[in-house]
Amino acid sequence: ISIANIRGPPWKSWLYGNFPELFKGEAAEVDFKWQEQYGDVVRVRAPLGEDRLLVSDPKALQYIYQTSGYRFIKPPGGKELRRLLTGTGIAFVEGEDHKRHRKVLLPGFGGPEAKFYVPVFFTQSGKMASKWKEMISTSDEQCAVIDVHSWTSRATLDAIGEAAFDYQFGALDNSAEPLTVAYTNLMFDTFAVTTDNSALSMCLMDLLPQWIVRLFVQKAPIKRLEHLRTAHDLTVQVAKQLLKEKYEALAAEKPKRDIMSLLVKANLSENPKTQLSVEELVGQMNTIMFAGHETTATALSWTFLELARRPEVQDRLRTQIREKERAIFARGDTEFSVQDLDSMPYLTAVVKEVLRFHPVVFNTVRQAAQDNVIPLSKPVTLTTGKVVQEIAVPKGTTIIASIAGYNRHKSVWGEDAHVFDPARWLAGNTNKEVPIGVYGNLFTFSGGLRSCIGWRFAVLELHAFIVEVINNFEFSLTKESERIRREACGMMAPTVEGEVQKGSQLPLRVTIASRQ
Numbered sequence: 001i002s003i004a005n006i007r008g009p010p011w012k013s014w015l016y017g018n019f020p021e022l023f024k025g026e027a028a029e030v031d032f033k034w035q036e037q038y039g040d041v042v043r044v045r046a047p048l049g050e051d052r053l054l055v056s057d058p059k060a061l062q063y064i065y066q067t068s069g070y071r072f073i074k075p076p077g078g079k080e081l082r083r084l085l086t087g088t089g090i091a092f093v094e095g096e097d098h099k100r101h102r103k104v105l106l107p108g109f110g111g112p113e114a115k116f117y118v119p120v121f122f123t124q125s126g127k128m129a130s131k132w133k134e135m136i137s138t139s140d141e142q143c144a145v146i147d148v149h150s151w152t153s154r155a156t157l158d159a160i161g162e163a164a165f166d167y168q169f170g171a172l173d174n175s176a177e178p179l180t181v182a183y184t185n186l187m188f189d190t191f192a193v194t195t196d197n198s199a200l201s202m203c204l205m206d207l208l209p210q211w212i213v214r215l216f217v218q219k220a221p222i223k224r225l226e227h228l229r230t231a232h233d234l235t236v237q238v239a240k241q242l243l244k245e246k247y248e249a250l251a252a253e254k255p256k257r258d259i260m261s262l263l264v265k266a267n268l269s270e271n272p273k274t275q276l277s278v279e280e281l282v283g284q285m286n287t288i289m290f291a292g293h294e295t296t297a298t299a300l301s302w303t304f305l306e307l308a309r310r311p312e313v314q315d316r317l318r319t320q321i322r323e324k325e326r327a328i329f330a331r332g333d334t335e336f337s338v339q340d341l342d343s344m345p346y347l348t349a350v351v352k353e354v355l356r357f358h359p360v361v362f363n364t365v366r367q368a369a370q371d372n373v374i375p376l377s378k379p380v381t382l383t384t385g386k387v388v389q390e391i392a393v394p395k396g397t398t399i400i401a402s403i404a405g406y407n408r409h410k411s412v413w414g415e416d417a418h419v420f421d422p423a424r425w426l427a428g429n430t431n432k433e434v435p436i437g438v439y440g441n442l443f444t445f446s447g448g449l450r451s452c453i454g455w456r457f458a459v460l461e462l463h464a465f466i467v468e469v470i471n472n473f474e475f476s477l478t479k480e481s482e483r484i485r486r487e488a489c490g491m492m493a494p495t496v497e498g499e500v501q502k503g504s505q506l507p508l509r510v511t512i513a514s515r516q
């Protein structure tokens with residue numbers, strides 16, 4: 001069995017294959033181009049002549065991520081880099097170990113728990129709003145150009161610190177604490193602007209003995225890796241201290257409600273044989289910080305950009321938020337509850353459309369742990385002219401799941417899949433024939449056993465921040481924000497065309513939203 005006959009783009013060099021096109025340039029643009037040219041399963045060439053598959057076919061993704069359980073694993077070659085990113089937490093482990101981690105973590109991420117985090121989201125978004133109001137009121141034109149992304153990044157860092165660990169990063173107050181500084185621009189500094197050689201070195205990690213890769217990741221004097229190492233090491237230090245505090249609070253019968261406290265409690269009630277070790281518990285802090293901070297911050301930034309581009313969507317959203325606010329005041333309350341956030345259909349539609357259109361994690365990678373046969377929604381024609389309804393893949397085949405490609409798949413979202421339109425969610429004209437994801441049949445949070453455990457947390461955080469910000473402010477574009485790019489850096493972060501060296505940014509014009 002072989003994937004050599006799957007259609008795909010030609011490559012310019014044996015050394016680099018198609019990787020420069022795949023990893024440089026705007027995030028996911030090449031996925032859309034190849035999807036259009038070659039279909040939903042594309043053969044791409046990795047450096048040194050290895051064939052891989054780029055997949056956006058719904059049934060194939062459903063099979064790889066849901067039906068086949070743990071038979072598609074995270075590629076072992078990236079293990080040492082993942083160890084640095086996420087520690088030995090849930091995102092690092094496979095199979096039975098993963099089941100064990102997931103069971104202990106789940107109590108911290110359920111629906112009932114999420115409602116305790118909502119006040120935290122409102123506190124942090126309210127704090128950000130106060131600072132913006134101050135900036136606007138002191139300007140002559142009663143308007144300020146704000147780098148919205150640097151604010152969403154800091155506010156969500158404070159929010160995840162408080163909700164997940166009961167830890168104060170102080171990022172909105174520009175804290176110079178080393179851990180706060182370490183999480184500033186972490187993804188961009190580490191993964192952005194990939195050169196041909198950095199794509200090649202990622203691939204070499206698959207081929208070299210793991211002890212060499214480990215030495216390289218831990219010691220190589222490379223600036224990108226140094227930033228990551230600092231964030232990792234500081235997180236381990238803080239996590240150890242926090243764990244001690246959580247155990248003491250539990251022993252004193254004064255438990256808190258942050259995710260780490262719930263995790264410690266759940267772990268204690270496990271059978272000692274299946275309990276997480278201290279190293280694994282510490283790793284959960286690395287994992288949650290890596291998986292939960294910049295992802296939500298960036299999704300929020302894309303939301304504000306889309307609203308700045310579309311004043312009519314922004315107005316309609318503000319009208320709905322203010323109607324709900326009046327209803328809340330009329331019943332004698334002052335705060336939005338989870339039910340209030342869930343009962344604004346246009347807000348939900350905007351959030352789902354942003355998650356569809358700008359999936360911040362735009363692809364994930366898996367490797368076949370054994371020979372396998374992947375079913376397809378639509379037959380594909382091989383280079384030999386033969387038409388097949390399923391694809392046999394040999395053990396070791398690497399599959400790049402194009403989350404962005406699936407989220408724009410015309411058979412699922414309609415002919416206008418490449419248009420940003422929240423109204424599609426109200427009309428309900430999306431095709432749910434192949435259930436795949438955990439939210440809105442999107443693949444943004446992945447699917448199956450390893451789907452995003454924090455999706456409810458993220459969705460509520462987005463809802464709360466959008467309510468606070470759109471209720472108070474109006475966004476419009478600046479000259480720079482008309483040139484926003486989706487920069488690939490392990491996720492898709494906003495940068496300004498021609499100013500990529502300045503890092504991620506989103507300069508928008510912000511005024512106070514009229515109450516009339």
Ligand code: HEM
Binds near residue numbers: 090091292444
């Ligand atoms: C818009 C925001 C978010 C997006 C788009 C997102 C997306 C994803 C995706 C695609 C995966 C699967 C990765 C893979 O299998 O290779 C994932 C896993 C994960 N996410 Fe999220 N995520 C978001 C927010 C969060 C938040 C807020 C948290 C925690 C507070 C979180 C925690 C996790 C964890 C722990 C995993 C690993 C799950 C496992 O391996 O079982 N995520 N996320």
